[in-house]
Structure formats: structure tokens, C-alpha cells
Amino acid sequence: MKLYYATGTCSLSPHIVAIEAGIALELERVDIRKIPRVTETGADYAQVNPNLYVPALALYDGTILLEGTAIVQYLADLAPDSGLAPPPGSLARVRLQSWLGFIATELHKAFSPWLFHPEYGTQAQDVARSRIAARLDHVERHLASGGPYLLGGTFTVADAYLYTILSWSDVARVDLESFPKVRALLASIGARPAVREAIDREATRQQA
Numbered sequence: 001m002k003l004y005y006a007t008g009t010c011s012l013s014p015h016i017v018a019i020e021a022g023i024a025l026e027l028e029r030v031d032i033r034k035i036p037r038v039t040e041t042g043a044d045y046a047q048v049n050p051n052l053y054v055p056a057l058a059l060y061d062g063t064i065l066l067e068g069t070a071i072v073q074y075l076a077d078l079a080p081d082s083g084l085a086p087p088p089g090s091l092a093r094v095r096l097q098s099w100l101g102f103i104a105t106e107l108h109k110a111f112s113p114w115l116f117h118p119e120y121g122t123q124a125q126d127v128a129r130s131r132i133a134a135r136l137d138h139v140e141r142h143l144a145s146g147g148p149y150l151l152g153g154t155f156t157v158a159d160a161y162l163y164t165i166l167s168w169s170d171v172a173r174v175d176l177e178s179f180p181k182v183r184a185l186l187a188s189i190g191a192r193p194a195v196r197e198a199i200d201r202e203a204t205r206q207q208a
């Protein structure tokens, strides 16, 4: 399987999940700063994802899977004993999907593109930061009542996604000071060997 990724982006989430699940991934970097969008092997990324964004996962038979929230569940289901996702059809799985949807729509898409493009202006950025703060307050209260992970006692793909998005907080100037449970969760996820491995691997490939 091949993951199309860009360093420092949301594609870190499926990368972490694959390592946690013990799934060997081939990596292909996409330069998301340029149009036309080409990959490190010179391939036209529009042929992989017409929407041009990462991540995309190419299966061995050539099937392409799009959307990070679907990709992480696909990877987790390949390793059901990993605990990365509760069984399909269970209520716990719906709770996981609820968190994935929340992270994608309420956090990920509030950070990006708004906080990475100064040209959108301070008003748009202030709105985005205040929405993120309100959503993090929800996460903080949830963790206080049933953490340490989003689904309770077990690390899941939702935690990998949350970590990935909130790792942008410094550069996006999102203040996490008021959210100690969130910060503790990020610190514990950041110390996981799979997370270190994914980040190091992307950094090493970036320099190569």
C-alpha cells in the first residue's frame, strides 16, 4: 500500500495509524505548494486525487481511497486486534466516527485553510481561533469526565487525528493553555513510538 502524503499535514494521521497497526506503507510525497501538483516520482497527483489534497491511499490492486477519516478506519480494520477502532457496527464505532467527524469539520477545517493564509485577514482568523477554543472546551470537558483518550481507556485513530491537527497549534497561534487535559493527551500521544517514527520518517524523507 502506498500513502500519498505531505510533511506537516493531516496525512500524518494515517501514517501514525499504519505504524500503530503494524502495516508496512510505501510513502510518496506530494508537493502541495505547487500547481500542477506532482509527486516526488513526478506523477500527476490529480490522477490520484482530483481534489489535489493529501492524504490518499493506494491499495495493492490500484484502488485509491480518499479522505483521512475513511483511510484511518480502513487501516485500523486491517488490524482488528490493535484496538485502533472498535468493531464495525458497534455503538463504540459510531462514537469513534462521531469524533472523527468532529475533528474533521470543527477543528481541522477551522485551522485549515484559515490560519495558514494571512491574506484571509485577521477577522477570519479571529473567528477561526474563537471557534477552535469553543470546540476545545468541549474536548477538555469530555476528557475530564472520561479520558485519558477520546474513547476512554484506549488509544484509537481519533486520538491520532486529534494529535495531528492540534500539533499545528503553535504555528497557527492557537493557545492551548486553558486545556490541560488536552495538553496531557497530546504529550502522551507525542511520546508514542509510532508517532515518533512517523514524524522522524517524514522529516528524514523531507531532507533527502
Ligand SMILES: N[C@@H](CCC(=O)N[C@@H](CS)C(=O)NCC(=O)O)C(=O)O
Pocket: 009, 010, 011, 032, 051, 052, 053, 054, 055, 066, 067, 068, 069, 104, 112
Ligand atoms: N477532506 C480532506 C481534507 C484534506 C486536507 O485538507 N489536506 C490538506 C493538508 S492537511 C491539503 O492537502 N491541502 C492542499 C490543498 O487543499 O490543495 C481529508 O480530510 O482527507
